[in-house]
Amino acid sequence: MTRTPLEELDPSNRILKRAQYEAFVFSLLDGDVLVRNESHANPSEHEYRVTVVDGIPTHCECPADTMYDGPCKHRVAIAIRPCILDVAMQMGLVADGGVVTHRSYFRSDRIDETKAHQCDCEDVDNDFPCWECFRTCQKELPE
Template sequence: MHPLNQLEFSSRIAKRAQYEAFEFTLVSEGVQIRNGSHEHPGEHEYLVRSDDGVPASCTCPADEHYEGACKHRVAVAIRRPLVDAIATKVDPKVVAPDGGRIDTPADPSENGPVSDEECSECLDDFPCWECVRTGKKPLPE
């Protein structure tokens, strides 16, 4: 079941959770969420914790004082990859801001020498991401 189906919130909260400029950082305790929509974003930074894949609590004042989930919890729930990363205790160093995984590029020496072979995805003087990621081709300087 999607985490949003397990939270109670108003349509106003749902809209704010979607349009405000939230920045997410996966930390060992959950998701650190900063609201970039504010003039002083550092003063609007909170921790959302998850319980069984559902954003269960937030350190913001609204989550403590009002009924239903705050916009921060809803914002995390909307971004399913974040919820999944929290639930599976993924190492924060391997999760991208969009919730995708960051594959650490392999050591090029493990893949053999840099190759000059043609790749259909590479542009003339610019290699594709897969060739760079695997160490087959370097990025031009």
């Protein structure tokens, strides 16, 4: 059985809660993710690059990631957001010149076909999803 990224990181309850409630903004960087914490008065001073390897946020530039045992809140914030992690993995493959050859298990675990919403992107000829379909992990970006 494959372990989820959150199971791999095994964060403390304190870190998990902070990763859930703080106002993080994510930007993709060649397979890595830039995490900005908008909860602070000066968010630009709380912006860190998180390295993603094989679907696991493995390293963060923040001081807490090296100073303390266990993962920092930035790594956990990515691990609990499968859409962000999935896109980071796909972007990493593109940046490395690779080809996406499989569907990530993160999306298939999250899609609930009975709750799928009706939207305008279903009638569009191209494969590009609308924001709501992508945000809710119902459709992936085209390869």
